[in-house]
Amino acid sequence: MLSHLIYVSNRLPQCTQQEIDKILDACQRNNKNYDITGVLLYSDTKFIQYIEGEYSQIIQLYDKIKTDKRHSNPVLLTSTPIQKRSFPSWQMGSKKVDVASVDFKTKVSDEDRRVFDSMLAGQPGSDTKAIALINKFFK
């Protein structure tokens, strides 16, 4: 069943930009084979990753990612079925964000800011709001 998954984690100091580039290389290498698409948001201290694909595939990938030493304390915010993909052509889009002065593509409301802050704090909220917000970084 087509599903999506969002988690937040702490980027560790050893995870330099060079390491991020390696992660994105792995995404390009692997995600296509598993028909996984999504986006990775990262700041100096945090990751938020949005992954979509067959439920078994995204869970398998998440299990692998969780053990990666470049981040810590992954917290699953949601993993639910979806009708269609939000990022069908992205093996893994990425964007560096400054969590203090978040740079969205479109205007965001105070409500968006609250949704983002609760995601960063690892508090699952509404799925729909979380996806809508992630989209605003890219579209």
Ligand SMILES: Cc1cc2nc3c(=O)[nH]c(=O)nc-3n(C[C@H](O)[C@H](O)[C@H](O)COP(=O)(O)O)c2cc1C
């Ligand atoms: C925040 C984060 C996100 C990651 N996302 C992915 C991903 O979407 N796909 C992937 O294959 N590896 C991802 N990785 C890397 C995996 O943990 C692992 O290093 C990689 O899949 C190994 O690839 P290989 O088996 O081709 O050597 C991520 C790692 C981190 C820290």
